[in-house]
Amino acid sequence: MSPRSREQQQRTLFLLVLSVASAQGDIPSPRECLTYQSDSGSSVSCYSPSTFPSPLPGDTTHLSVEFSSLTQLPADALRGAPGLQELHLSSNHLEELPAKLLVPVPGLKVLDLTRNALTQLPPGLFQASAALHTLVLKNNRLQVLQASWLRGLKALGFLDLSGNRLRALTPGLLANFSFLRTLDLGDNQLEDLPADLLQGPLDLERLDLQGNRLQVLGEDLLSPQPGLRYLFLSDNRLALVAAGAFRGLRQLDMLDLSNNFLSTVPKGLWASLGKPARNMQEGFDLSGNPWVCDRNLDDLFRWLVANRHRMFSQNGTCCAGPEALRGQALLAVAGSR
Incomplete structure (x- = not known):
């Protein structure tokens, strides 16, 4: 076993011991935070402290302060840990952060x-x-997100803003993110998105927009991201998807359009997706929509037959009309055409 693998195994064991202690009610106080030391530095974990732990070991690389009633942090909370690489502050009650909190941990x-x-x-x-x-x-109370709040994040690859109260996003919000690969905006209150949201140097692989209030998916929103592989649009209010909405998304492996208000889709929508061009490795979900199974869906029917092996909820993706076909599976209707 390599030294790196051994160290990872030891740290996993440390976290397991910590979780067992927590489950048994042996929650350490701020002065009794569990510290695991390794060749690469110390990992400090404090669960349910009443104050932020201080002082920290000078070689701290991982710090977890979670499940507390803390509403604020000292401005110099991290001054004693210049080598910090991971900071976990989940499940507290933080209402604000000091502007210079992260300056000591570049x-x-x-x-x-x-x-x-x-x-x-x-x-x-x-x-x-x-x-x-x-x-x-994730799961804070953000209603707006200003581009100035994110300034300085030159290496950001993963951004999770899900479960907030975002109603709108400012234009140019992501204009300077060259390395962003995953963007999660799910479970907010977004009704529309800036046309330039996905423009710029970012090269997304995963985009999560589920659980919002989107009504329309336009022509140009996704086209700047031809490398997109995972797209989640479930549980919105989508009633209209433009014919070119998926144009150029030839790497897409997962598409979730379930639980929207789609009754029909334009011809040509699926041209870039799945067979005959390529397989969608992870599949797609169109269930929970009020599909009207008439001739306007012939293009979709042909695509479903060609890609049926990647279709989720086959029996749950049903026609809402016309009356003669109500309740029948789309795939069955498609196969009979």
């Missing part, structure tokens, strides 16, 4: 702020965070 790669009470981020928060790759802001 090598930080992962920041997890899941399940807090953040309504905004201070401009300049990431001014020293050029190495940050993963930013998770």
Whole structure:
């Protein structure tokens, strides 16, 4: 076993011991945070502390402070850990962050702020965070997102904004993200998206827009991202998808359009997807829509027959009309044409 593999195994064991201690009610106090030391540095985990742990070991590389009632952090909370690479602050009650919180940790790669009470981020928060790759802001209370809040994130590859209260996004929000591969905007309140949202140097592989209030998917939103492989649009209010909405998405392996208001789709919509061009490796889901199974769906019917082996919820993807076909599976109707 390589030294790196051995170290990873030891750290996994450490986290397992911590979770068992937590399950048994042996939650460490801020002064009794569990510390695991390895050749690459210390990992510190504090569960349900009443104050932020201080001082931190000078060689701390991983820090978890979670499941607490903390609403604020000291501005100098990380000053003693210049080599910090991962910071996990999930499941607290943080309402705001100090603008210079991350200045002492320029090598930080992962920041997890899941399940807090953040309504905004201070401009300049990431001014020293050029190495940050993963930013998770899931399940906070963000209603807006300003481009200035994200300035400085030159290496960002993973951005999770799901489960907030976002109603709109500012134009040019992602214009400077060259390495962004995963963008999760699911479970917000977005009714439309800026036309330039996906323009710029970013090269997305995964886009999650499920659980919003989108009504229309236009011609040009997705076209700047020909390398997109996973697209999630379920649980919106989509009633209209433009004929060229998927044009050029020849790498798409997963498409979820389930639980929308689609009754028909334009001819040519599926030309770039699946067979005969290529296989969709992960599949697609069109269930939960009020499909009207008339001649306007002939193009979709042909595509379904060619790609049936990648179709999820085959028996649950049914016609809502006309009356003679109500309740019949789309695939069965397609096969009879």
